[in-house]
Amino acid sequence: MIGLIDCNNFYVSxxxxxxxxxxxxPVGVLSNxxxxxxxxxxxxxxxxxxxxxxxxxxxxxxxxGRIRLLSSNYELYGDMSARVQSVLEEFSTGVEPxxxxxxxxxxxxxxxxxxxxxxxxxxxxxxxxxxxxxxVGVAPTRTLAKLANxxxxxxxxxxxxxxxxxxxxxTSSLLQRVELGDVWGVGHxxxxxxxxxxxxxxxxxxxxxxxxxxxxxxxxLERTALELSGIPCIEMNDSDEPRQRIMTSRSFGKLxxxxxxxxxxxxxxxxxxxxxxxxxxxxxxAVYVFLKTNRHRPDLPQYSPxxxxxxxxxxxxxxxxxxxxxxxxxxxxxxxxxxxxAGVMLIDLIxxxxxxxxxxxxxxxxxxxxxxxxxMATLDALNQRMGRxxxxxxxxxxxxxxxxxxxxxxxxxSTRWPELPSAKAK
Amino acid sequence: xxxxxLIPAHPTPPSMALPHPLALxxxxxxxxxxxxxxxxxxxxxxxxxxxxxxxxxxxxxxxxDSMDSLGIQDGDLLLIDRSIEPRPGHILVALVEGEITVxxxxxxxxxxxxxxxxxxxxxxxxxxxxxxxWGVVRSVIxxxxx
Numbered sequence: 001m002i003g004l005i006d007c008n009n010f011y012v013s014x015x016x017x018x019x020x021x022x023x024x025x026p027v028g029v030l031s032n033x034x035x036x037x038x039x040x041x042x043x044x045x046x047x048x049x050x051x052x053x054x055x056x057x058x059x060x061x062x063x064x065g066r067i068r069l070l071s072s073n074y075e076l077y078g079d080m081s082a083r084v085q086s087v088l089e090e091f092s093t094g095v096e097p098x099x100x101x102x103x104x105x106x107x108x109x110x111x112x113x114x115x116x117x118x119x120x121x122x123x124x125x126x127x128x129x130x131x132x133x134x135x136v137g138v139a140p141t142r143t144l145a146k147l148a149n150x151x152x153x154x155x156x157x158x159x160x161x162x163x164x165x166x167x168x169x170x171t172s173s174l175l176q177r178v179e180l181g182d183v184w185g186v187g188h189x190x191x192x193x194x195x196x197x198x199x200x201x202x203x204x205x206x207x208x209x210x211x212x213x214x215x216x217x218x219x220x221l222e223r224t225a226l227e228l229s230g231i232p233c234i235e236m237n238d239s240d241e242p243r244q245r246i247m248t249s250r251s252f253g254k255l256x257x258x259x260x261x262x263x264x265x266x267x268x269x270x271x272x273x274x275x276x277x278x279x280x281x282x283x284x285x286a287v288y289v290f291l292k293t294n295r296h297r298p299d300l301p302q303y304s305p306x307x308x309x310x311x312x313x314x315x316x317x318x319x320x321x322x323x324x325x326x327x328x329x330x331x332x333x334x335x336x337x338x339x340x341x342a343g344v345m346l347i348d349l350i351x352x353x354x355x356x357x358x359x360x361x362x363x364x365x366x367x368x369x370x371x372x373x374x375x376m377a378t379l380d381a382l383n384q385r386m387g388r389x390x391x392x393x394x395x396x397x398x399x400x401x402x403x404x405x406x407x408x409x410x411x412x413x414s415t416r417w418p419e420l421p422s423a424k425a426k
Numbered sequence: 427x428x429x430x431x432l433i434p435a436h437p438t439p440p441s442m443a444l445p446h447p448l449a450l451x452x453x454x455x456x457x458x459x460x461x462x463x464x465x466x467x468x469x470x471x472x473x474x475x476x477x478x479x480x481x482x483x484x485x486x487x488x489x490x491d492s493m494d495s496l497g498i499q500d501g502d503l504l505l506i507d508r509s510i511e512p513r514p515g516h517i518l519v520a521l522v523e524g525e526i527t528v529x530x531x532x533x534x535x536x537x538x539x540x541x542x543x544x545x546x547x548x549x550x551x552x553x554x555x556x557x558x559x560w561g562v563v564r565s566v567i568x569x570x571x572x
Binding site: 018020021023082083084086087125128129130131413414417420421422423424425426 | 479480481482484485486487488489490491492493494498500503504508509519521524525526527528542547558560
């Protein structure tokens with residue numbers, strides 16, 4: 001069985017751990033440069049504030065004191081995410097981060113009842129240890145786990161944990177209630193075309209002949225159909241859908257503490273990630289880098305850090321992304337630990353074609369942007385034609401200009417000595 | 427690039443060596459094992475001693491004097507472990523009316539209270555809805571001016 005653990009309203013929840021007064025209030029977190037809303041508390045959703053709403057449109061609400069808006073504090077979110085992940089690792093040896101606030105977790109060899117108990121404990125412990133509320137969805141496949149997670153979040157009776165077993169009555173009744181647009185990997189255009197074939201719900205798609213789906217649509221949709229019927233066939237990182245985050249990670253195949261080797265691997269991941277980013281026409285706002293030691297070697301010291309670096313502006317430029325990768329690496333790498341795995345995740349992606357519209361994100365000048373686009377296109381073309389890694393970027397020089405607008409950023413409560421929260425003895 | 431732009435967001439604080447000289451040099455006669463060899467690379471790590479569960483451990487600074495007589499002074503550093511189940515006698519960080527406060531958890535009769543070490547601050551019944559445990563204080567670090 002595979003579980004999807006999703007942190008509820010993650011950025012806002014991180015802020016609330018250290019600012020309990022924000023509990024129950026409509027709170028939004030803004031993109032870097034305080035451009036637009038990228039995270040919302042439930043109370044803010046109820047007010048009808050959509051994702052991506054530009055901050056200036058909310059000025060009135062803000063002035064009336066009806067909402068609270070915070071600048072993004074990626075350092076805090078990165079630390080809290082790493083904490084959640086490390087609690088999850090107490091419950092499973094197979095934890096794969098899918099984004100900064102979602103993790104896939106493997107649960108093998110559990111009975112049905114046992115698994116529910118295990119997941120309830122996990123649900124409770126993550127909340128208690130880290131302060132972050134999560135939803136837990138468990139099912140035989142990733143696509144079903146996504147749906148289970150959604151049910152865990154939306155249906156109060158599940159109390160945050162939903163375990164679906166293949167072919168159970170619970171599973172079929174859930175599938176019958178889920179519309180296709182809410183299924184992982186089914187886009188709007190597909191929904192319309194499928195409706196013409198009489199396929200309206202997740203259940204309909206699960207019952208459809210996968211071969212026919214493949215002929216009329218794609219292998220991807222065939223996989224989704226199979227997954228819905230309980231046959232696992234989606235691995236990490238292989239969906240063709242434009243993603244909201246891009247993850248590139250790999251095991252080294254051996255344990256290594258070689259600084260250069262690890263740095264170089266991370267740079268490759270960063271470069272590969274940037275290629276994927278450009279291929280799907282997105283820009284990234286922040287880069288998450290992590291390292292892992294081998295948990296199965298209790299005889300060795302363990303250290304599995306992660307760090308987020310925000311970018312000056314949304315970008316798909318390999319050079320800017322690699323600079324961020326190197327910064328994060330320098331911040332978390334420690335000698336004397338032997339690492340087994342490393343990865344780079346590009347988070348908070350936005351559509352490249354919409355970025356020109358956003359005046360607040362201080363985009364590159366048109367000329368600069370065009371130049372960078374031409375360079376990146378040439379880079380990708382060469383690498384595609386001559387084989388990956390033909391052209392690589394050299395080590396960048398550190399950039400002095402690194403100031404962001406973040407007028408309302410909360411302190412980095414859990415990672416900086418001068419910014420610790422204060423406990424009143426009064 | 428400034429130090430500020432680096433973002434170390436790791437859950438496990440790195441080991442910090444105590445600044446004492448390591449006996450890494452060998453004894454004069456070649457082939458003769460140094461008596462110090464067994465201790466090579468061994469240092470005392472305060473994290474190892476104090477931080478039992480990194481993912482649930484947080485630091486806070488104390489402001490105020492209500493816990494003075496329990497040895498918790500203004501400006502002290504608290505190490506809080508959220509994984510511990512609070513029991514009477516524990517020092518807690520709790521949310522009281524939305525404020526992060528440090529108190530001692532005590533039973534009076536059969537009812538749990540959050541108490542200060544100073545009579546000027548009356549005990550707060552833990553059954554109050556406006557009161558919630560944040561974490562258990564595991565240690566207090568007081569640095570003397572030197």
